[in-house]
Amino acid sequence: MSNFKVLEIKQNVFENNNRLADSLRKDLKKDKTFLLNLMSSPGSGKTTTLTKTINSLKDEMNIGVIEADIDSSVDANTIFQTGAKVIQLHTGGMCHLDAGMTKQGLIGLGTKEIDFAILENVGNLVCPAEFDTGASKNAMILSVPEGDDKPLKYPLMFSIVDVLLINKIDVIEHFDFDLEAVKERAMKLNPNIKIIPISARTGEGIDEWVDWIRTEVKKWNS
Amino acid sequence: MHELGVVIEVVKTVEKFAAANHLVKIDTLVLQIGELSSMIPRYIKECYPAAVDGTILQDTELKIEIIPGNAICKDCNKVFNIIKNNGKCPCCKSKNWDLLSGKEFFIKEIVAC
Ligand SMILES: Nc1nc2c(ncn2[C@@H]2O[C@H](COP(=O)(O)OP(=O)(O)O)[C@@H](O)[C@H]2O)c(=O)[nH]1
Ligand SMILES: [Mg+2]
Ligand SMILES: [Zn+2]
Numbered sequence: 001m002s003n004f005k006v007l008e009i010k011q012n013v014f015e016n017n018n019r020l021a022d023s024l025r026k027d028l029k030k031d032k033t034f035l036l037n038l039m040s041s042p043g044s045g046k047t048t049t050l051t052k053t054i055n056s057l058k059d060e061m062n063i064g065v066i067e068a069d070i071d072s073s074v075d076a077n078t079i080f081q082t083g084a085k086v087i088q089l090h091t092g093g094m095c096h097l098d099a100g101m102t103k104q105g106l107i108g109l110g111t112k113e114i115d116f117a118i119l120e121n122v123g124n125l126v127c128p129a130e131f132d133t134g135a136s137k138n139a140m141i142l143s144v145p146e147g148d149d150k151p152l153k154y155p156l157m158f159s160i161v162d163v164l165l166i167n168k169i170d171v172i173e174h175f176d177f178d179l180e181a182v183k184e185r186a187m188k189l190n191p192n193i194k195i196i197p198i199s200a201r202t203g204e205g206i207d208e209w210v211d212w213i214r215t216e217v218k219k220w221n222s
Numbered sequence: 223m224h225e226l227g228v229v230i231e232v233v234k235t236v237e238k239f240a241a242a243n244h245l246v247k248i249d250t251l252v253l254q255i256g257e258l259s260s261m262i263p264r265y266i267k268e269c270y271p272a273a274v275d276g277t278i279l280q281d282t283e284l285k286i287e288i289i290p291g292n293a294i295c296k297d298c299n300k301v302f303n304i305i306k307n308n309g310k311c312p313c314c315k316s317k318n319w320d321l322l323s324g325k326e327f328f329i330k331e332i333v334a335c
Binding site: 003004005006007008009010011012013014015016017094095096098126127130131156 | 226232234236243249260327328330
């Protein structure tokens with residue numbers, strides 16, 4: 001025991017990942033690839049929303065998708081049907097994606113030809129919020145059946161995203177879901193958040209969402 | 223299990239540090255966790271043995287130091303604990319404060335040779 005000594009490390013656990021994420025963002029900017037990190041609980045509609053989004057935008061830009069959700073063999077297939085380039089990441093049961101795994105996915109896609117890349121993150125509202133993936137922008141989906149108290153339970157997620165999509169708005173009348181309360185709770189955590197109610201089923205609100213993407217892709221790639 | 227992924231991140235950092243400093247054996251790892259961070263010390267302790275299995279941190283002791291969630295009141299300059307005082311300054315009841323500490327998640331030190 002006598003040879004043991006105390007060695008100070010004093011390092012933020014997220015520092016390595018943050019550094020890699022920043023360098024990834026720089027590369028994406030150089031390659032003119034806008035990367036969107038899409039997060040949500042399982043089943044809130046990421047894959048369905050992506051399908052609608054790709055169909056609206058595929059004639060204007062080259063789109064690539066990195067699939068990391070648990071059901072992803074099914075999801076990757078669904079996305080493949082749209083004609084977008086899709087790559088499947090094997091996360092080995094990890095609860096989140098970090099910048100290193102995202103980089104692997106981007107290498108697989110080949111960002112040189114992609115204008116708009118989307119990362120379907122692991123379905124979970126906690127861990128993905130802690131890890132910067134290197135994305136240009138972050139979005140989350142909250143679906144009506146999950147309840148209007150989610151911003152209170154997962155404050156970090158709501159405070160780091162640029163856009164909040166409130167999905168399954170077509171079934172709102174069947175749920176005790178207070179849309180205004182959600183907006184207020186989210187704005188309190190994140191005054192700059194953009195909130196768009198959508199239905200990936202009926203297409204309601206998708207135009208506004210797609211417009212937001214168009215503007216951001218143009219800004220990033222100009 | 224949210225804590226597992228984070229402990230794996232810790233292992234990566236310590237492995238790098240150990241290699242750079244030519245360490246052969248680690249005895250203890252000390253983490254500092256803020257009261258307001260999303261990490262729960264009890265869960266970290268629970269998943270630690272499994273997360274470090276087969277790494278340089280296998281069979282090490284884990285110590286966790288808690289950093290209080292403190293704020294300074296912008297109205298009267300009092301420093302107080304946010305959780306104990308329900309987010310309000312205990313002197314003037316103001317909700318107008320700046321966070322001083324409590325969101326950290328640090329690897330503080332290791333005992334090694
Ligand atoms: N009613 C309704 N159902 C939806 C909507 N969007 C998705 N769903 C359904 O919700 C389920 C989960 O959707 P999916 O896109 O696979 O979610 P993911 O796990 O987040 O990728 C599927 O059965 C979808 O058909 C919507 O806007 N309204
Ligand atoms: Mg999916
Ligand atoms: Zn005060």
